[in-house]
Each structure stands twice: as C-alpha cells, then as structure tokens.
Amino acid sequence: MAILVYVEHDNAHLKAENLKLVDAATKMGSELHLLVAGYQCQDVAQQAATLAGVSKVLVADDAAYEHQLAENIGELVTELGRDYSHILAAATTTGKNFMPRVAALLDVAQISDIIKVESADTFVRPIYAGNAIATVQSEDAIKVITVRTSAFDAVEQSGSAVVEAISLSKENSLSAFVGAELTKSERPELTAARVVISGGRGMQNGDNFKLLEGIADKLGAAIGASRAAVDAGFVPNDMQVGQTGKIVAPELYIAVGISGAIQHLAGMKDSKFIVAINKDEEAPIFQIADYGLVGDLFQILPELEASL
Amino acid sequence: MKILVPVKRAIDYNVKVRVKSDQSGVDLANTKMAINPFCEIAVEEAVRLREQGIASEIVVVSIGDKACQEQIRTALALGADRGLHIETEQSLESLQIAKLLQKVVEAEQPQLVILGKQSIDSDNNQTGQMLAALCGLPQGTFASKVEISGDKVKVTREVDGGLQTVSLTLPAVVTTDLRLNEPRYASLPNIMKAKRKPLDVKAAADFGVELTSKVKLLKVEAPAQRQGGVKVADVAELVAKLKNEAKVI
Structure with missing residues (x-):
C-alpha cells in the first residue's frame, strides 16, 4: 500500500x-x-x-x-x-x-x-x-x-x-478563520536556514536584536530567540527556538546571550556547529558549544559583523 | 457555563531525567512529580474565566494511578470546584486517554474543555485534538488568548509564522500554550479548603473503552551526548576557526 x-x-x-x-x-x-x-x-x-x-x-x-x-x-x-x-x-x-x-x-x-x-x-x-x-x-x-x-x-x-x-469539499459550521498576524521577513525560515543566530535574555531589549541583523544578513542566517527573550517581550513568539518553540538543526548555530537552559538546548543541540557568545564563562551553553567566546556581546557583535 | 479541565501528573520540570539501565523507560522512582506545566496553565485559565463571571463550575479530571489525586488536589487548591479521578494502573496512550475523556464529556456536558497542549514527559501533543475529533467539537490549539462572547470562543493561536485567530462555536476544545497566562500559587487556606472539595473516583475499566494501545515501546535510551569544544580568545580567532576548521562560513 x-x-x-x-x-x-x-x-x-x-x-x-x-x-x-x-x-x-x-x-x-x-x-x-x-x-x-x-x-x-x-x-x-x-x-x-x-x-x-x-x-x-x-x-x-x-x-x-x-x-x-x-x-x-x-x-x-x-x-x-x-x-x-x-x-x-x-x-x-x-x-x-x-x-x-x-x-x-x-x-x-x-x-x-x-x-x-x-x-x-x-x-x-x-x-x-x-x-x-x-x-x-x-x-x-x-x-x-x-x-x-x-x-x-x-x-x-x-x-x-x-x-x-480531487473534488472533495469538507466544510464545517463550528469553526471559522478570523485573522492572522504573520511575521514578514526577507530572511530564510528558522527551520530551513543553513545558519541561525539567536539572542537570549542577555540582549537586554528588543532593539538590541538589530545587532544580530547585520550578521544575519552577511551570513544569510535566520534570527531566533530563547524563551527568556520571548517571555520578556523582546521579540515575537514565532522566533522561539526550544522544546516548545521551533526545533532547528542548521550547519551553524550562534547563541548570543543565551545561558543554555535545557529547554533551549532541546531545540538546537543537533546543529552541526554551535558557537556561544556569553559574558558568563560558567554558562551551560559552553558545555555543548564547539566554539565559545566569553565576553560582552555589545562589543563582540559589531566586531563580528565587521570581520565577516 | 461548565468547564472541564483534564490534567496530567508528570515529572517536575526541574528534575533531571534519568534513563533506566535496562532501557525499559525513564526512572521515576522517588522522583518529584507535579501537575504538567501546560495543564496548570489550563487550570489557571478556567479559574480566571470563573473570576470574570463567565464560568460557573470547573471540573478537574485526571487519569492514572492513585497518586494523581495529588495533582487533582493541587488543581482544586488553585480554584477548581470538584475532581474526578479515573483510576488505572496501566500506562495509557493519548488515544485511550481521549476515549476516556470523551465519556466524561458525554456525562458532564461541559461548554468548554481546556487542556495543556502537551505533557512534558511523552511530548505527544495529541490528546486535545483527539478528544475534539471524537466528540465532533471544534478546536483551538496552542492558545495564547481565549475570549468568550455568547456562544462563541475566539482563540488566538501560536503558529509557526506568528499568530492565527479562529472563532469556534461552543462547546469547544482549547489547548494551552505557554504564554496564555502565568499560573498563581495556591494559598495555604485554599490548600486546606481543597482537601474538603468533592473528589469522585471511578475505575477506568468501567468505562467500556479498550485500554490497550497498538504501539509498543521497544526501548528508551539516553541521547548521544554532545561534547563541548574549545574557548576562543577573540572574534578574529572565532572567524578563523569558522572559516578554516568548521568551513561553515
């Protein structure tokens, strides 16, 4: 069959x-x-x-x-x-x-x-x-x-x-579509992107996510976020990577200001290469990252963008 | 209006999961258990609807062994009115749970059923949708907002591209996502009061539902551990490694 x-x-x-x-x-x-x-x-x-x-x-x-x-x-x-x-x-x-x-x-x-x-x-x-x-x-x-x-x-x-x-129409009278607010983006979709760069609570606010955009443009990357960043209202829910958000496995995953809660790791640990940028050198994300960079993301991100 | 809230007893979300050495499952002996987080959000939403004067009665149901009465009591302490424990020693799959809940819906005739979208143990994300289909009801899954007016409920849903809103004619089934609400803590007086709220116990075997699933669990293993790599000194070294070693940029 x-x-x-x-x-x-x-x-x-x-x-x-x-x-x-x-x-x-x-x-x-x-x-x-x-x-x-x-x-x-x-x-x-x-x-x-x-x-x-x-x-x-x-x-x-x-x-x-x-x-x-x-x-x-x-x-x-x-x-x-x-x-x-x-x-x-x-x-x-x-x-x-x-x-x-x-x-x-x-x-x-x-x-x-x-x-x-x-x-x-x-x-x-x-x-x-x-x-x-x-x-x-x-x-x-x-x-x-x-x-x-x-x-x-x-x-x-x-x-x-x-x-x-096939002509087979299945309508129902009990549910109806009202509307949708879909995020418009020129970038690749999170689940299909070759490179993903995600921000966490360390980004401090939604405006600072702009720091990720320049890098994303240069790498052709999608932008994601941790649950902490979504819950804090920095970015919309459809950007969440993790157990209850999107599961991604790109060739390169860059985690910025993300500590690495187990729920986040569940959404990205099958990525081929993982880069972690975090000011806390004890952050659990470093235990699974291929390349870890300890430091202030507000200095590192502009420098990274300039060197790509 | 009456609201039915099915809840599940699951491992506490803070507990580190250990796989049994014989690969038969996850070791739950002496492990802290709790009400599944998505189910707790469902209870909270029902309680808020009653505080707004929309709901008149909240019935909580849980299916499992005797221990899940603890989670029913937790829900009663959060504000539910009465509990129903469907007792079984068997570990049931979503379809069997949905069939038992269908019988409860037929008996209780709720206007709204609110459930968690998934449990953090089996991660199936099935029961609410299956229940809706079996009862011929419309569904609003992964809800981040629930608004009731007259005989309709408007549900804002978290979908992959953003948000989608649907309008459902009651009775309906809603499943909760994380951002629907933040559950309250039960106060001590409410915990004491919950002990005196009614809790019925029925045997799962008496519902006339086939309880055996056709899916067999062959083995459970620990996932492959990812090895940590190296720390780099600066951006220049990072970019060099990504270019020359990983060859991903």
Missing part, C-alpha cells in the same frame, strides 16, 4: 520542510502520494510534483482548505487516508493541529515527532524534551506519523509526478 504525505504550504509556495518530509517517507515504502490541500494552490502542486520519489500529487483546491482549519483538513485526510499504509505530515503547528484528529477518526495511535525510521513500522522519537530517546513499534493498520523534518535530509527536486485533482 502507498504512503500519503501531507504537503505544507501557504497556497503559493512549497515549504522547504516538504523535501525532508518526503525523505522520511521514502524510508517507509516506495509508492508515495502527496496531498496538497489549499485554495488556489495549483502552483504548489506543480512544485510538489518535482520532488524525487513521488509518483502522484493529489490536489484538493477548495475555499474550505484556504486556512488549513483542523476540522476541515482532518476530515479530508481521514477520508483519503483510509486507503494508505502510512499518513505523514511535518511536525509543524499545522501538522500537530490536524493529524491527531485524523488518528482519532481512524481509531489508530499517532506517533509524534519522529527523528528516525528503523523500518516501516518502527520509529525513533525524542521524549522528555529530548532527554530520552524512545524506539516504538506500531501494529496499527494505518500509521499516522508526524516528522521532525530537521532530522532528515532534503530530497532532490528532479521528479515529475502525475498531478490529479
């Missing part, structure tokens, strides 16, 4: 997570179908059709799916998913929102946030904020799985899958 992969998008662009999501799917079986559910999302379907290893792209283009409401998407994926062995989505706030509904309606368990595929029915996932790693085996007929995409590699965009329209 084939595998159904739910595509993450904003009705115009395919998100980078999907390339890694498909990599996870190819480790479970060979026949992959993607589902693009949205409104006026034909461009996304065309982009999705290029992902290597995919044989078919199903497109449910309907106003009911414009805002990815969990009630509507949940019904759609449940109805389509009955004929598949696995249903996969990225462990983003979209996937986390509707996938448990699908699992419940299909009367199967969900396996959340997998970081490794051992076989078609056995998966590895972090528990206790990554302080323990569990291996689980599912005997359910349909495996409903969300994937931590930062743990997988991107597939090539070299394929040419068949695109097939």
Whole structure:
C-alpha cells in the first residue's frame, strides 16, 4: 500500500520542510502520494510534483482548505487516508493541529515527532524534551506519523509526478478563520536556514536584536530567540527556538546571550556547529558549544559583523 | 457555563531525567512529580474565566494511578470546584486517554474543555485534538488568548509564522500554550479548603473503552551526548576557526 504525505504550504509556495518530509517517507515504502490541500494552490502542486520519489500529487483546491482549519483538513485526510499504509505530515503547528484528529477518526495511535525510521513500522522519537530517546513499534493498520523534518535530509527536486485533482469539499459550521498576524521577513525560515543566530535574555531589549541583523544578513542566517527573550517581550513568539518553540538543526548555530537552559538546548543541540557568545564563562551553553567566546556581546557583535 | 479541565501528573520540570539501565523507560522512582506545566496553565485559565463571571463550575479530571489525586488536589487548591479521578494502573496512550475523556464529556456536558497542549514527559501533543475529533467539537490549539462572547470562543493561536485567530462555536476544545497566562500559587487556606472539595473516583475499566494501545515501546535510551569544544580568545580567532576548521562560513 502507498504512503500519503501531507504537503505544507501557504497556497503559493512549497515549504522547504516538504523535501525532508518526503525523505522520511521514502524510508517507509516506495509508492508515495502527496496531498496538497489549499485554495488556489495549483502552483504548489506543480512544485510538489518535482520532488524525487513521488509518483502522484493529489490536489484538493477548495475555499474550505484556504486556512488549513483542523476540522476541515482532518476530515479530508481521514477520508483519503483510509486507503494508505502510512499518513505523514511535518511536525509543524499545522501538522500537530490536524493529524491527531485524523488518528482519532481512524481509531489508530499517532506517533509524534519522529527523528528516525528503523523500518516501516518502527520509529525513533525524542521524549522528555529530548532527554530520552524512545524506539516504538506500531501494529496499527494505518500509521499516522508526524516528522521532525530537521532530522532528515532534503530530497532532490528532479521528479515529475502525475498531478490529479480531487473534488472533495469538507466544510464545517463550528469553526471559522478570523485573522492572522504573520511575521514578514526577507530572511530564510528558522527551520530551513543553513545558519541561525539567536539572542537570549542577555540582549537586554528588543532593539538590541538589530545587532544580530547585520550578521544575519552577511551570513544569510535566520534570527531566533530563547524563551527568556520571548517571555520578556523582546521579540515575537514565532522566533522561539526550544522544546516548545521551533526545533532547528542548521550547519551553524550562534547563541548570543543565551545561558543554555535545557529547554533551549532541546531545540538546537543537533546543529552541526554551535558557537556561544556569553559574558558568563560558567554558562551551560559552553558545555555543548564547539566554539565559545566569553565576553560582552555589545562589543563582540559589531566586531563580528565587521570581520565577516 | 461548565468547564472541564483534564490534567496530567508528570515529572517536575526541574528534575533531571534519568534513563533506566535496562532501557525499559525513564526512572521515576522517588522522583518529584507535579501537575504538567501546560495543564496548570489550563487550570489557571478556567479559574480566571470563573473570576470574570463567565464560568460557573470547573471540573478537574485526571487519569492514572492513585497518586494523581495529588495533582487533582493541587488543581482544586488553585480554584477548581470538584475532581474526578479515573483510576488505572496501566500506562495509557493519548488515544485511550481521549476515549476516556470523551465519556466524561458525554456525562458532564461541559461548554468548554481546556487542556495543556502537551505533557512534558511523552511530548505527544495529541490528546486535545483527539478528544475534539471524537466528540465532533471544534478546536483551538496552542492558545495564547481565549475570549468568550455568547456562544462563541475566539482563540488566538501560536503558529509557526506568528499568530492565527479562529472563532469556534461552543462547546469547544482549547489547548494551552505557554504564554496564555502565568499560573498563581495556591494559598495555604485554599490548600486546606481543597482537601474538603468533592473528589469522585471511578475505575477506568468501567468505562467500556479498550485500554490497550497498538504501539509498543521497544526501548528508551539516553541521547548521544554532545561534547563541548574549545574557548576562543577573540572574534578574529572565532572567524578563523569558522572559516578554516568548521568551513561553515
């Protein structure tokens, strides 16, 4: 039986997570179908059709799916998913929102946030904020799985899958989209960036995050923050890296004024190289950093920007 | 209006997690346990809704062995009115928990169910959504703001790109994110009063729900430890290492 992969998008662009999501799917079986559910999302379907290893792209283009409401998407994926062995989505706030509904309606368990595929029915996932790693085996007929995409590699965009329209409208009268305040940024997304530079409580206020921007521009980096910086109101919540924020694994992670609380480490410790800049040489972040620089970030950051 | 708040007993978030040497799980013997932090935020939100005169009764439910009555008492001390303990020695998965809660929703008929978005032990982030689906209710997950007016609840949700707001027709299920509120501390008089609040106990086996999951836990291991590296003297040395050694810039 084939595998159904739910595509993450904003009705115009395919998100980078999907390339890694498909990599996870190819480790479970060979026949992959993607589902693009949205409104006026034909461009996304065309982009999705290029992902290597995919044989078919199903497109449910309907106003009911414009805002990815969990009630509507949940019904759609449940109805389509009955004929598949696995249903996969990225462990983003979209996937986390509707996938448990699908699992419940299909009367199967969900396996959340997998970081490794051992076989078609056995998966590895972090528990206790990554302080323990569990291996689980599912005997359910349909495996409903969300994937931590930062743990997988991107597939090539070299394929040419068949695109097939689906007319299946699942509307509901109990929930409605009111509005969204989305952060606009020219920088790469946190979860897809090759370099991430994050600020913590040591930044002292939101204005000082400008010190990170020049460096981010030179390195093509995304800007993140610790929970302490978000809770203090320096920056918005969508910049939070950590157990309850975004999980990132870039090639280079630069932690500035971040002490290294365990909840923050859970969100970035799989980065390839970690740099820590902190005035407290006892800060726990130095225990996991490849390169540590002890000093005043207000002197170091301008100097770093100038030397890049 | 009646609010149902399911809560979970979990390891205290300050405790260092130790994996058992036989790889069967995490060692919880003699470990400090607490109400899961996201569940505590759910209790607080319910109590605030009652203080605003919107809620009239708050029922707290917890599923687990006898020890989870401690967490029900904590919730009662924070301001909930009565507790329900669904007793089982079995360790249950989200789907089984959601099915038991579905029975409680059918019996209690709450207008609003508020739960934590995830527990800090299993990190599943599933139960609220599963419960909503089983009951045919709308959901507002990862809430950072909850506003009730008439038969609607407006929920501001923390999503990857920022914030999203949805409007739900009651009854509905809401799951809490960290920034929804800051829970209060229970006062000593309220802790004493909580001991006299009603707490029903029912056996999980009596609910007619299949309690065995089809997911088997094969092993639990400690994560690979990351080794710390070196301290550099200045920015010039840092940039040189990143260029020549790490080759990432």
